[in-house]
Amino acid sequence: MRISVIGCGYLGAVHAACMAALGHQVVGIDVDPDKVDALNAATPSIFEPGLGDALAAELEAGRLRFSTDYADAAEARVHFIAVGTPQRRGEGAADLTYVHAAVEALVPHLRPGAVVVGKSTVPVGTAQLLAERIHADQPDASLVWNPEFLREGVAVADTLHPDRIVYGVPAGDEGDRARAVLDEVYAEALASGTPQVVTDYATAELVKVAANAFLATKISFINAMSEVADAVGADVTHLADAIGHDPRIGRKFLNAGVGFGGGCLPKDIRAFRARAEELGIGDTLGFLREVDAINLRQRDRVVDAIAGALSVNDGDRYFGSDSSTGSLVGRRIAVLGLAFKPESDDIRDSPALDVAVRLKGLGADVVCADPKAIPNARAKHPQLAYASTAEALAGAEAVVLLTEWREYRDLDPAAVAAVASGRIVVDGRNVLDPDAWRAAGWTYRGLGRP
Ligand code: UDX
Numbered sequence: 410m411r412i413s414v415i416g417c418g419y420l421g422a423v424h425a426a427c428m429a430a431l432g433h434q435v436v437g438i439d440v441d442p443d444k445v446d447a448l449n450a451a452t453p454s455i456f457e458p459g460l461g462d463a464l465a466a467e468l469e470a471g472r473l474r475f476s477t478d479y480a481d482a483a484e485a486r487v488h489f490i491a492v493g494t495p496q497r498r499g500e501g502a503a504d505l506t507y508v509h510a511a512v513e514a515l516v517p518h519l520r521p522g523a524v525v526v527g528k529s530t531v532p533v534g535t536a537q538l539l540a541e542r543i544h545a546d547q548p549d550a551s552l553v554w555n556p557e558f559l560r561e562g563v564a565v566a567d568t569l570h571p572d573r574i575v576y577g578v579p580a581g582d583e584g585d586r587a588r589a590v591l592d593e594v595y596a597e598a599l600a601s602g603t604p605q606v607v608t609d610y611a612t613a614e615l616v617k618v619a620a621n622a623f624l625a626t627k628i629s630f631i632n633a634m635s636e637v638a639d640a641v642g643a644d645v646t647h648l649a650d651a652i653g654h655d656p657r658i659g660r661k662f663l664n665a666g667v668g669f670g671g672g673c674l675p676k677d678i679r680a681f682r683a684r685a686e687e688l689g690i691g692d693t694l695g696f697l698r699e700v701d702a703i704n705l706r707q708r709d710r711v712v713d714a715i716a717g718a719l720s721v722n723d724g725d726r727y728f729g730s731d732s733s734t735g736s737l738v739g740r741r742i743a744v745l746g747l748a749f750k751p752e753s754d755d756i757r758d759s760p761a762l763d764v765a766v767r768l769k770g771l772g773a774d775v776v777c778a779d780p781k782a783i784p785n786a787r788a789k790h791p792q793l794a795y796a797s798t799a800e801a802l803a804g805a806e807a808v809v810l811l812t813e814w815r816e817y818r819d820l821d822p823a824a825v826a827a828v829a830s831g832r833i834v835v836d837g838r839n840v841l842d843p844d845a846w847r848a849a850g851w852t853y854r855g856l857g858r859p
Contacts, residue, residue, distance in 0.1 A: 410433045410434070410486055410487060410590075410593055410594055411433070411434045411484050411485045411486050411487075412428050412433045412434065412435045412436075412485050412486070412487045412488075412489065412594065413435070413436050413437070413438055413481075413482035413485035413487070413488045413489070413515075414428065414435060414436075414437045414438070414488075414489045414491055415438050415439075415479075415482065415488060415489065415490050415491060415492060415511045415514075415515060416438075416439060416490065416491040416492030416493065416507065416511060416529070417437045417438070417439035417441075417444055417445070417448055417475060417491075418439075418444075418455075418491070418492070418493055419455055419457070419561065419564070419672065419755075420491045420493075420528060420529070420557055420559070421437060421439070421489070421491030421492070422437065422448060422453055422455070422460065422464075423457060423460060423559065423564045423565060423568055424489060424491055424528065424557070424568060425437035425448075425473060425475070426460060426463040426464050426467055426473065426565070427463065427565060427568040427569050428489075428594070429463075429467035429470070429472040429473035430463055430466070430467060430569065431569070431594075431597055432472070433472065433594065434472055435467070435472060435473045435474075436473075436474055436475070436476055436481050436482060436484075436485065437473070437474070437475040437476070438475075438476055438477070438478070438479055438481065438482050439475065439477065440477060441477075442477050444475075445475045445476060445477050448464060448475040449468065449474065449475050451464040451465035451468055455754065455755070456753065456754035456781045457561065457562070457564050457565070457753070458562065458563070458565070458752055459565040459566070460564070460565060463565055479514045479515060479517075479518055480518060482515060482518055483518040483520070485523070486520075486522065486523060486524065486590065487523070487524050487526060487590060487591065487594055488515055488519070488523060488524070488525045488526065489526045489528050489555075490508060490511050490512065490515075490525065490526065490527045490528060490529055491528045491529060491557075492507035492508055492510075492511045492529055493507055493529070493672075494507065494508060494529050494530055494531055494676075494680075495676065496675075496676040496679055496680065500683065501679035501680060501682055501683040502532070502679075502680055502683035502684070502687075503530070503531065503532055503676070503680040503683075503684075505531065505532075505535060507529075508527075508529055508531060508535065508539070509539075512525070512539055512542055512543065513542075516542065516543060516546045516547065517546070519543065519546070519547040519550045520547075520550070521547065521549035521550065522549055522550070522586075522590075523547065523549075523550040523551075524550070524551050524552075524553060524587045524590045524591060525539075525543055525550060525551070525552045525553070526552075526553045526554075526555045526591060527539065527552065527553070527554045527555065528555055528556065528557045530556065530557075530617050530618065530621075530673065530677055530680075531614055532614070532618075532680060532681075532683075532684040532687075533611050533614045533615050533618075533684060534611065534614070534684075535614065536552060536554040536577060536610035536611075536613070536614055537610050537611075539552055540552040540579060540610070551578075551579060551583050551584075551586065551587040552579070552587075552610075553576050553577065553578050553587050553588070553591055554576070554577030554578075554610050554613040554614055555574070555575065555576055555577070555591065555613070556575055556613060556614070556616055556617035557617075558571065558572070558573070558617070558620065559571075561671065561672075561750065561752075561753045561755055562750060562751065562752030562753045563752070569598075570598065570601075570603075571598055571603055572603070572604075573603065573604045573605070573606065574595055574598060574599065574603055574604070574605045574606075575605075575606045575607075575608070575613050575616050575617075576588055576591060576605070576606070576607045576608070576613060577608055577609055577610040577611070577612060577613025577614060578607060578608075578609070578610075579610070580609075588607060617677075618677050618680070618681045618684075621673055621674050621677040621678065621681075622677065622678050622681055622694075622697060622700075624662055624669075624674060625669055625674045625675075625677075625678050625697070625700050625701075625704070626696070626697075626700050627662040627663065628662055628663075628664075628668065628669045628674075628704070629668075629669075629699070629700040629701075629703040629704050630663075631645065631649055631662075631663045631664065631665045632665050632666070632668060632703050632704065632706075632707050632856070633703050634648055634649075634665065634857065635665035635707075635839075635856045635857025635858075636706075636710070636857065637857075638857035638858070639710075639856070639857050642859050643857070643859070644857070644858050644859055645665045645839070645856070645857030645858060646665070646839055646855075646857075646858060648857075649663040649664065649665070664838070664839065665839055665856050665857050666707065666813075666837055666838040666839055666856055667707050667708060667711050667760040667761060667764060667811055667837040667838065667856070668703075668704040668705070668707040668708065668760045669704055669749075669760070670749035670750075670757065670758040670759045670760045670761075670763075671749040671750065671753075671755060671757055671758060671759070672755060672757040672758070675701070675704070675758040676758070678697045678700060678701060679697075679701065681694060681697060682694045682695075682697050682698065704760075707760065707856065708760055708763055708764050708767065710856060711764050711809065711811070711835060711837045711856070712764060712767050712768060712771070714835045714854045714856070715737070715742065715768065715807055715809055715833070715835050715854075716736050716737050716771075717854075718807065718833045718835065718852055718854055719736045719737065719740055719806065719807055719831075719833060720736035721852075737768060737771040737772055737773040738771070738772035738773070739772060739773070739774055740773050740774060740806050740807065741773075741774045741776070741804055741805050741806045741807075741830065741831075742768055742773045742774065742775050742776070742805060742806065742807045742808075742809060743776055743778065743801040743802050743805035743807070743808045743809065743829070744761070744764070744765045744768070744775055744776070744777040744778065744801065744809055744811060745778055745779075745798065745801065745808065745809065745810045745811060745812070745814075745817045745820075746761045746778075746779055746782075746810060746811040746812025746813070746814060746817060746837075746838075747759060747761050747762045747765065747777055747778075747779035747782040747783065747785075747786045747811070747812065748761065748779055748781060748782035748812050748814075749761065749762075749812070750812065751812055751813055751814045751815070752814075753781070753782070754779075754781035754782045754784070754785055755782070755785070756782050756785045756786050756789060759782075759812075760811065760837075761779075761811030761812045761837070762782075762786055762789075762790065764809070764811055764837070765777050765786075765790075765793055765811070766790055766793065768809075769792065769793055774794075775793060775794060776794045776795075776796050776800065776801040776805070777793050777794065777795050777796070777801065778795070778796055778797060778798040778800070778801040778802075779812065779814070780814055780816065782812075783795045798816065798817075799828070802825055802828050802829055803828045803829070804828075804829065804830045805829045805830065805831065806829075806830055806831035806833065807831055807833040807834070807835065808825060808829060808833070808834045808835070809834075809835040809837060810834070810835070810836050810837055810838055810840065810841065811837040811838065812838070813838040813840045817840075818840045818841070820841070822834075822845055822846045822848075822849035822850075822851055823849045826849050826850055826851065832850050832851045832852055833851070833852045833854070834846055834851045834852070834853055834854070835854045835855075836853065836854065836855045836856075836858075837856065839855045839856060839857070839858055841853070841855075843855065843858060
């Protein structure tokens with residue numbers, strides 16, 4: 410099948426490479442010539458495990474190329490829309506500028522029988538408007554809404570082996586025809602038994618935001634439990650294990666810590682609330698405001714934990730300060746992790762980076778390390794100091810783990826003690842072994858862990 414993928418950011422670049430890996434003939438279209446050049450050279454600007462290799466293999470095989478010219482999409486039967494829908498500046502709602510621009514640019518090149526497939530996360534009601542726009546110029550083209558559930562860090566595997574395939578299709582024969590075309594695109598996954606849900610546009614749009622709202626709620630639930638655990642001296646990690654054994658609850662996404670970030674969960678819950686307000690049912694999703702608030706409060710808790718540990722450790726060195734955060738001034742803190750999650754260099758809405766910025770703002774001498782995210786972090790926050798993990802740890806009075814990269818989970822407390830100047834570790838992801846660190850002389854603080 411000839412396929413175009415419009416928008417070659419995170420989602421689009423991965424999708425284009427994976428569609429080619431399935432044997433389709435793919436052209437990726439993006440307005441950014443630098444991005445297109447980099448992708449044509451198999452050097453994506455994002456770090457995503459397996460993506461560079463997939464691009465190289467498919468470019469080499471001649472199944473994949475990237476272009477800035479929409480005319481190069483004209484031969485395709487299926488056009489995936491994979492452009493970003495960021496949060497509007499100063500508002501919760503999604504910015505649909507790129508989606509509308511992509512469809513406007515694509516419409517003159519659509520052939521009869523073409524199927525436009527929306528993958529971007531959009532407010533419910535968008536697909537219907539786009540279908541009308543497409544029909545106005547090309548009545549024989551169709552729109553399907555096909556939300557994407559890939560996770561960063563495992564995006565290639567998630568795209569090749571999705572856990573479900575959802576289509577929102579128009580009613581009647583048009584929907585049947587469009588579905589048959591898309592079934593050909595996903596023939597391999599469907600043949601291997603991947604569950605498929607075929608529904609209307611509005612439901613398909615809602616599926617995506619509902620899934621992300623649920624995941625965000627699950628994380629904030631366990632983070633709220635971690636606050637309760639701290640208040641009573643309980644252990645939220647054991648609590649999560651115990652409730653997670655109930656198959657109705659499940660253990661996944663019950664890891665308390667510094668909270669969720671990234672390009673999806675935070676913006677999606679805000680956009681979902683904004684859309685509900687527009688629909689006159691704002692109260693219905695009022696709980697998502699609390700989900701957001703709990704999530705942001707985790708960052709304060711981490712900062713407070715560091716300040717608290719430092720001031721306790723220091724006795725009256727900072728006597729006279731009216732706030733425990735006063736104890737941060739001039740203190741050397743190693744921040745381990747900047748990306749919003751491991752195996753990613755993405756710093757969008759990253760709780761880790763936000764905590765680093767706050768610590769710096771409170772006067773701490775912060776040195777930040779991350780295996781992959783330093784270039785992105787430096788571009789956004791040049792005021793922070795960046796270094797290798799070893800350099801960050803050397804002379805640190807406190808160590809704070811904020812992104813659970815394997816190399817940080819595996820740190821040897823005795824080895825860190827040999828280079829750090831203090832013995833305070835704040836585990837913002839609850840992934841270290843408190844007993845092992847305490848045995849090596851450390852003051853250990855987690856979130857909701859005694
Ligand atoms: C998410 C959805 O999972 C995916 O289906 C959708 O397509 C895009 O948004 P992603 O943003 O890649 O994917 O990250 P995800 O793995 O969901 O993690 C989101 C955030 O939640 C990360 O910051 C992570 O550290 C945090 N998280 C996750 C927790 O704090 N606790 C957990 O138990 C799980």
